[in-house]
Amino acid sequence: MAAECEQCGKKHLPPRPICDNCLSENFKWIELSKKGKLLTYTTIYVAPNQFKDLAPYSVGIVQFEKDLKIPGMIIGIPEDKIRIGMALIIHFDSIGSQETWHEWPRYYFKER
Amino acid sequence: MKGKPLVSIISAGLSKFGRHTDLCAREIFAYAAKEAFMRCPRLDPKRDIKALFIGHMGESYEHQGHTGASIADWIGLLNISATRTEAACASSGVALRSGIFAVLSGLADIVMVGGVEKMTHRNTDKVTEYLAMASDYPFEQWNGITFPGLYALMAKAHMHKYGTTEKQMALVAVKNHFNGNMNPKAHMHKEITIEKVLNSIPISTPLKLYDCSLISDGASCAIITKPEIAKKYTDKPVHIIGSGQASDTIGLFERNSFTSLMSAKLASKKAYEMSGVNPNDIDVAEVHDCFTIAELIAYEDLNFCKAGEGGKFVESGNSKLDGKFPTNTSGGLKSKGHPVGATGIAQAYEIYLQLTEQAEKRQVKDAEIGLTHNVGGSGSTAAVHVYRRD
């Protein structure tokens, strides 16, 4: 899920080909907990064309470890039940957009 | 008097902001340039101006890139050294700084800096999509996070951490619409109430329609020169005495804080240090209120108040026209409008008017020191400048 630099130990999410800290190109994959903490969120009512059918939808930034955070959609929780600090689980889903970003699978945050 | 001048502004121009149905970007810019030329009769633009830096965010709007060359021709400066700068909504704040580099290098004694954007012919969905290009693609755009969405994430975090309220954010909109109503070049001439803001439709919670700046067409420019020769061209130059610029991660999610902008803090620190000016010395400021929450965060990042106290600061009336820190006397991005590439130098234009006592009904009495705060994207770029009158 994240890449750890074998030379300096810096953890990268998203992974990078060259470590910005020490310029090493050697990384090992590390598994992170699927459970993280919601740092902030919003519910989007005016969406870009590609996401129009989904609106309104909620998105948030979830922290898995110190400095390891990603944003994503929050699925299955009504807006008024979302709370900063709540625990969320990341779910991966290979269906979705045809486009790929470095073969990163599509993911969502859910309550369990 | 504080602050050794880096460069001096000898003239400035601004097109009307709003909807220009019959004009494209280069044509709108020509109106801003004409005003700057007319204001400065001792300048011969064709003879004297040696370089042009023009901020322009998006070639997508008009399917037209290569903005430097096209603008140069349409303002009568064909064949001049012309360069486009891009840093999202900070594109022209960065153009101004590039112009300062050019003058200080000695390669060009007189430089025109400016910015332009033509947006209103596109529908809101397209504009939302183009503006989002200033954010991270693989994680932010790909998850449907819009530009208002990014500032909404900051707003929620600010509310959670400091107890900031939607009503406090609404006060920013009310104030800026009040000021904008007195600015003949503003996009919107309409005073609004707190209730109007609070009852407007949700865009990205907690941000509602009236928390968001306007989608506008417009252009801005300034002519800058070496301070030693400024008086040759005008009796009333305005000096730039501090310039700071900084960057940050492209993704908001990669940062340690969602409640302040590190780029703006670093850029203002540099500009304050360079000018020898303290926040308390600022008589008038134009800050990047792309969303109401952004102005509250700007007060804090610029040290007008402590971190977390932006909400109370606007409540106190300190940022009103008659307050201690009159902020966004032009109406800001909120009411004057936000043609993104033009915004940074449109801020400089307002400070130029204020420090030369040409701001009419919105004139701040005896304004001596001014500041502009121009932010790109969710804070991946910030440019801050400090000005003083001659």
Ligand SMILES: [Zn+2]
């Ligand atoms: Zn490393």
